[in-house]
Amino acid sequence: MPKSLVVSLATAGAILLPLSVILLLWIFCKKLKPSQKTLAHNATVDDHYKRIPYHALLRGTNGFSIANLLGRGSYGAVYKCVLDTEDRAFAVKVFNLGQSRYSKSFEVECEAMRRIRHRCLIKIITSCSSVNHQGQEFKALVFEFMPNGNLDGWLHPKSQELTTNNTLSLAQRLDIAANIVDAIEYLHNYCQPSVIHCDLKPSNILLAGDMSARVGDFGISRILQENTSEGMQSSYSSTGIRGSIGYVAPEYGEGSAVSTAGDIYSLGILLLEMFTGRSPTEGTFRDSLGLHKFVEDALPDRSLEIADPTMWLHNGQPDNSTSIRIQELLVSVFRLGISCSKQQPRDRALTREAAEEMHDIRDAYLKFIGEHGAEKEAPTREIQNSLE
Template sequence: MNYHLNGSIPREIFKLPSHSWYLDLSYNSLSGPLPNEVGSLVNLNRLTLSGNRLSGKIPDNIQNCLVLEWLSLDNNLFEGSIPQSLKNIKGLGILNLAMNKFSGNIPEALGSIGYMKELYLSHNNLSGFIPLVLQNLTSLTRLDISFNNLQVEVPNEGVFRNITYLAVVGNINLCGGTPQLHLAPCSVSKNTEKIPKSLVISLVTAGAFLFSLSVILLIWTLSKKLRPSKNIFAQNSILDDHYKRIPYNALLRGTNEFSEVNLLGRGGYGAVYKCVLDTEERTLAVKVFNLGQSRYSKSFEAECQSMRRIRHRSLIKIITSCSTVNHQGEEFKALVFEFMPNGNLDGWLHPKSQESTTNNTLSLAQRLAIVVDIVDAVEYLHNYCQPLVIHCDIKPSNILLAEDMSARVGDFGISRILQENTIEGMQTSYSSTGIRGSIGYVAPEYGEGSAASTAGDIYSLGILLLEMFTGRSPIEGTFRDSLDLHRFVEDALQDRTFEIADPTMWLHGGQHDNTTSIRIQECLVSVFRLGISCSKQQPRDRALTRDAAAEMHTIRDTYLKFTGEHGAEREASTREIQNIVE
């Protein structure tokens, strides 16, 4: 993410705690080499350094990042050969080295990374032939090798069966491949001259070995699936293997058999329980799905598909999934999340206690910080997550608060995944369930049958923002006929700002002088204007996600500057640093 950083990558980054798993320094002005210390981030799950001016070679000890799943070094000045050591990162799913100065051959070692799903090598100086072993990567769905100096025949098996012309364009010496590539046919003599006979024999031998191994694995997998199983352990088939597996019996004990005492809340798709495992001191949250109707099972699948793709500090972190049979012989599906000790935002905006105190309400500074967390999460889903995700149900009860009152966006049960592959995208987003947003927050166009869009999330975000700073729910009884929360704030924006603001915000501070009051009023006006801009009736009139996030950061930073809340400012800076590295 763009934090206007320049110079070399700070060495302090590589002294992060062992639990740091996400590092995004993309689209800054960083230069110099990638330090060898990158290998010390052994728990790193994703490294994104795209869009900088980094140069030199990729250090071999990057192989020490054994759990790395996503490596994006595109749009830099890296040079030299692609390191063979990448083959040791067995779980690497996305590798993006496009738009650099890499030279030499495409390493055959990449063919041993069995979990590789996407490989981008375009706009480099790579030469030689395309390794045949790449067509044996059964998980590989996207490959871009355009604009290099590659030559000889394009393979026509595996991912190469569906590869497009755009993925190979710019390599004038390539030939063969599938008909849709429109490449010249390869002559036998030309291939014989280009590829040594010993190399052909080696490749055929290697291919035969890999084919035999694939057959053995296929037979073993089928026999395992066909064998009747009474195992009641969590079958983590949807989430990746590095997620910790927790047995059903452990969840049963940790929730005291899912007792009401440990119930944290109920929703349309099931219930959430507090869980303390025997083997750990930390507390977890277990979301158990109601499988009485098929759409609830689809919700489980949809949430799994969304959660496996997203990595951001302000999104609820999933621990694992559990899909098995319970002690009563019934189908059981659950997701296990990190526990949020301060509950959800709805409980703070509308406390059940009749008496409002500093212990059950939020200050203005806290609300600003929470909104910044939320807009950062939404911006990530809309602009940076691959593939992009539309949440579809942004509301206070889906915003969870950590111990330090930082916010986490959760509940992706009806989210939509936007994919360039339209057919697959519709399947993974479960379009047959329809849009089921929440009354008061759902965008007006959804009621007219419009498809899910980022503008729909922005509408919900705008209503949420207005609710946070007025303390009024969009579905409360005072709103009827043509009056809604949007119109209520819009009508009172200029001359009744303090009147419509949530009075519980002022419980957290003393008396303000006239100058401070003016600054606070300016802050509230800016917040309300942003909320109004986001919640306009027509989607085309709403603020863009990127603009809403930038505006909210400006509002928060301006408030902290003029009110002199240095402690809050330091806390905000610390959280922004965490946002970069987590």
């Protein structure tokens, strides 16, 4: 055999052998590696908890009784649950599986929650995918329980008697707003790829025992394509209007793709509602007069007039400097809300800008309060009188 042929065969063998080993290892690892769907489903469970059986949730909610019902939405119902093995309460979101899109919501929320972990986002504990006592498919997510309910209940109390126990002070609203923008900035700028919430509204903002806020309900959220810049991001799977009436970005009604700008619009409306106490869907807002226009027309001179008067139940005796500072602060918050909720997506504030501005407003107020002793939040009439 020619020497050149021997050398060629030896060289080819030296190349093919390691390639064959690498190929075998790749095939072996692929067989061991679970599917992406399995990963997404399993990763929704907190490390401390195993998947929970249906009967444990049935017992913990007393048969999903009305007494334990915390809320109901288009995608299902949420119940308070106390498990036999735990001495603390949980919230159980039971999905309505009557329609395929609601079943899909369970998968969407699992995938979204798999990707995110932040102090201002609701924490998922575990999940349940089983059959109920009637043999029907059953899917549920178990979350940390928020003892102070949702923001909507505090902005629009059902009780006729308004007190400091069922309303929010100015400082509390500023803290809650800062928590919300922190959550949205995390979803838009620090998740890879970015996550769009798609349904920001007061009922999806939950309040912990210390009144800190958690953004929840990712049932219609969307995950963005990677390698897109802020302000130009859009979903690869959006169809139709996504969100709630009054909070949904106007471009969604025209068939535009889901985007970070859509969340910012909802955030702007939410901020305006938080500090005016006026819902964007109330009867006084119709035709060309919406919450955005209502606030825009009032600035800057009537900012105290349109502010939610229940803030001032948490009162003290104001001096002139306090009154002026509160008015300036309200103008800043309202302008931020207006900037976020502009009609055209390109004109809205970017997520990072909104987060920085909200923190600057909150921090400036805390600094002012620190320099002037205890918090002074006076009734609107007293503040307005001191400015006249």
